[in-house]
Amino acid sequence: MMRSFETLQERFADLQLLRYEVPDFQLLPLKQKLYVYYLAEAALLGRDILWDQNCKYGLLLRQALEAIYTHYDGPKDDADWQAFVVYLKRVWFSNGIHHHYSYQKFEPGFSKEFLEERLRTTDNSQQTIDKIVELIFNPEVMPKRVNQADGEDLLLTSSCNYYAEGITQAEAEAFYADLKSKVDANRPPMLGLNSRLERKEDGSLYENVWRSGGLYGKAIERICGMLGKARKYAENAHQQRVIDKLMEFYRTGDLKTFDEYAILWVGETDGEIDFTNGFTEVYGDPLGLKASWEGYVNIIDHEASRRAKALSDNAQWFENQSPVDERFKKKECKGVSAKVISAAMLGGELYPSSAIGINLPNSNWIRAEYGSKSVTIANLTHAYNLAAKGSGMREEFVIDEETRQLLSQYGDVCDDLHTDLHECLGHGSGQLLPGVDADALKAYGSTLEEARADLFGLYYIADQKLVELGLTPNDEAYKSQYYSYLMNGLLTQMVRIEEGHQIEEAHMRNRALISRWTLEHYPEAVQIVEKDGKHYVQVNDYPLLRNAFGELLAEVQRIKSEGDFEAARQLVEKYGIKLDAKLHKEIRERYQKLNLAPYKGFINPRYKLVQDAEGNITDVSISYDEAYDEQMLRYSQEYNTL
Numbered sequence: 281m282m283r284s285f286e287t288l289q290e291r292f293a294d295l296q297l298l299r300y301e302v303p304d305f306q307l308l309p310l311k312q313k314l315y316v317y318y319l320a321e322a323a324l325l326g327r328d329i330l331w332d333q334n335c336k337y338g339l340l341l342r343q344a345l346e347a348i349y350t351h352y353d354g355p356k357d358d359a360d361w362q363a364f365v366v367y368l369k370r371v372w373f374s375n376g377i378h379h380h381y382s383y384q385k386f387e388p389g390f391s392k393e394f395l396e397e398r399l400r401t402t403d404n405s406q407q408t409i410d411k412i413v414e415l416i417f418n419p420e421v422m423p424k425r426v427n428q429a430d431g432e433d434l435l436l437t438s439s440c441n442y443y444a445e446g447i448t449q450a451e452a453e454a455f456y457a458d459l460k461s462k463v464d465a466n467r468p469p470m471l472g473l474n475s476r477l478e479r480k481e482d483g484s485l486y487e488n489v490w491r492s493g494g495l496y497g498k499a500i501e502r503i504c505g506m507l508g509k510a511r512k513y514a515e516n517a518h519q520q521r522v523i524d525k526l527m528e529f530y531r532t533g534d535l536k537t538f539d540e541y542a543i544l545w546v547g548e549t550d551g552e553i554d555f556t557n558g559f560t561e562v563y564g565d566p567l568g569l570k571a572s573w574e575g576y577v578n579i580i581d582h583e584a585s586r587r588a589k590a591l592s593d594n595a596q597w598f599e600n601q602s603p604v605d606e607r608f609k610k611k612e613c614k615g616v617s618a619k620v621i622s623a624a625m626l627g628g629e630l631y632p633s634s635a636i637g638i639n640l641p642n643s644n645w646i647r648a649e650y651g652s653k654s655v656t657i658a659n660l661t662h663a664y665n666l667a668a669k670g671s672g673m674r675e676e677f678v679i680d681e682e683t684r685q686l687l688s689q690y691g692d693v694c695d696d697l698h699t700d701l702h703e704c705l706g707h708g709s710g711q712l713l714p715g716v717d718a719d720a721l722k723a724y725g726s727t728l729e730e731a732r733a734d735l736f737g738l739y740y741i742a743d744q745k746l747v748e749l750g751l752t753p754n755d756e757a758y759k760s761q762y763y764s765y766l767m768n769g770l771l772t773q774m775v776r777i778e779e780g781h782q783i784e785e786a787h788m789r790n791r792a793l794i795s796r797w798t799l800e801h802y803p804e805a806v807q808i809v810e811k812d813g814k815h816y817v818q819v820n821d822y823p824l825l826r827n828a829f830g831e832l833l834a835e836v837q838r839i840k841s842e843g844d845f846e847a848a849r850q851l852v853e854k855y856g857i858k859l860d861a862k863l864h865k866e867i868r869e870r871y872q873k874l875n876l877a878p879y880k881g882f883i884n885p886r887y888k889l890v891q892d893a894e895g896n897i898t899d900v901s902i903s904y905d906e907a908y909d910e911q912m913l914r915y916s917q918e919y920n921t922l
């Protein structure tokens with residue numbers, strides 16, 4: 281019997297698990313269902329790569345903790361056991377021992393004795409026991425996965441597994457500066473993307489490449505096997521060429537092949553099903569070079585895609601009207617192919633915590649010459665919206681009833697639209713001046729890039745053009761986005777950060793930067809006011825806010841186009857990182873009273889092949905009844921590749 285669909289699932293620590301539905305899957309013909317099925321399997325097979333990238337002891341630790349979890353026969357009401365369960369669920373969620381957003385190592389709520397005893401009864405060597413206990417209990421060991429503190433050696437202070445121990449930031453930067461000087465400066469490959477930097481006996485550095493026969497070879501070979509099966513059910517010959525090229529890249533590890541793959545991939549827009557699979561985003565590397573593994577599969581949402589298409593069809597109009605200096609505008613906007621999709625499977629870096637909009641590829645020159653594909657993931661947004669209803673956030677943090685009305689009337693539609701503008705137009709807009717290094721902003725690059733895309737969206741969401749295109753219902757609706765954006769950037773996003781900590785993650789830094797810069801430069805448009813001991817955002821002049829966002833967009837684009845590292849550093853350091861301790865405390869206390877989880881993630885649906893008596897595949901079923909722990913344990917069994 282099918283249980284009825286419930287969006288809200290488990291809630292623990294600072295996390296809430298949700299389920300997402302894949303509404304169009306059952307309507308697909310069998311061939312397309314099989315294409316989704318095999319791509320989805322391939323999207324799950326890279327999980328262990330990510331665990332190892334996040335921490336070199338990640339897989340060892342996961343195996344040991346899961347053995348304790350499945351063999352435990354003590355009392356269920358034991359406080360140590362209960363704390364252990366929460367700890368393991370957090371580790372699963374983060375694909376490792378560090379928080380997925382703050383990058384800080386988790387603090388265990390159980391005793392050392394409990395862990396030692398349980399590790400002993402599940403057949404671990406004394407060496408393994410010592411290693412794991414030290415890893416979990418010693419706060420000095422691997423305290424942070426990605427450290428971006430200005431002035432520190434970012435490699436020596438980060439515990440991610442992209443660089444062998446002892447390699448300094450200066451050494452790695454020199455290594456890549458040297459590689460960079462030897463490649464075509466106009467069409468540089470994504471140097472460092474698919475390898476671990478290691479040291480030879482003689483002290484020199486080399487890349488240990490992730491490919492078949494190389495590092496992560498076993499996982500990569502299984503992924504390729506599954507991609508080979510998917511290939512048979514592709515919707516068109518172009519998709520088959522994409523898969524062939526991806527498999528060639530996985531075999532050779534050659535970054536030129538990766539670029540050829542990215543170009544083929546970005547050009548494939550006819551199919552209804554699409555995927556990514558591979559080394560993709562670089563947020564997990566403090567130097568922003570090495571990509572974590574991710575995979576996902578999606579199915580087009582025809583109706584909602586019309587909205588995104590209306591934007592990308594007008595991309596050049598938006599580029600031409602933007603408030604940035606003429607020199608930094610793209611003369612010819614290659615259409616950003618934008619579509620709205622339903623996620624059908626989330627894997628690697630996108631599981632369980634997922635982005636809701638994705639724009640790829642990341643190579644700047646490929647984006648300039650071939651454009652990019654941009655998606656917004658409607659079924660995940662839908663799940664978030666359902667979860668937010670009745671949470672009490674607006675009652676607590678929005679300044680007055682009139683503003684709450686504004687948000688409930690236009691909030692959902694404008695949130696979606698801002699994501700579309702960010703992904704379809706924002707990231708694809710603007711150009712670097714000739715000779716400017718795309719990595720010139722270094723550790724500040726990701727934050728500035730997100731700020732650029734957000735500002736583009738904020739500036740245009742208030743434009744009459746969107747009313748003309750039928751995307752916003754009237755010229756008041758944008759105000760809901762302005763209010764909720766500033767409320768989030770100035771106040772509510774702080775709930776995600778523990779007391780005494782600062783803002784680390786690029787998207788959060790970007791939102792703080794935009795909001796606080798605006799607060800400081802346009803006090804007549806927006807202020808923070810106090811009522812009965814509580815602080816609120818008060819917007820006095822919405823049209824003036826648009827000027828503010830336009831002005832900052834022009835400056836952020838200038839910084840990116842000129843590669844002005846010092847200006848980027850100052851903006852991010854001044855507005856994007858530090859928190860006002862008193863305000864932070866107040867916001868967290870108000871939030872805690874609502875008893876909500878600041879972070880959400882998703883449990884995947886489960887697909888199964890349906891066979892007749894002769895063993896012919898007759899259908900692919902989809903079900904939504906797997907529990908969080910069941911799914912995690914099954915993945916560790918079935919997709920155990922390393």
Ligand code: ZN
Binds near residue numbers: 707
């Ligand atoms: Zn973005």
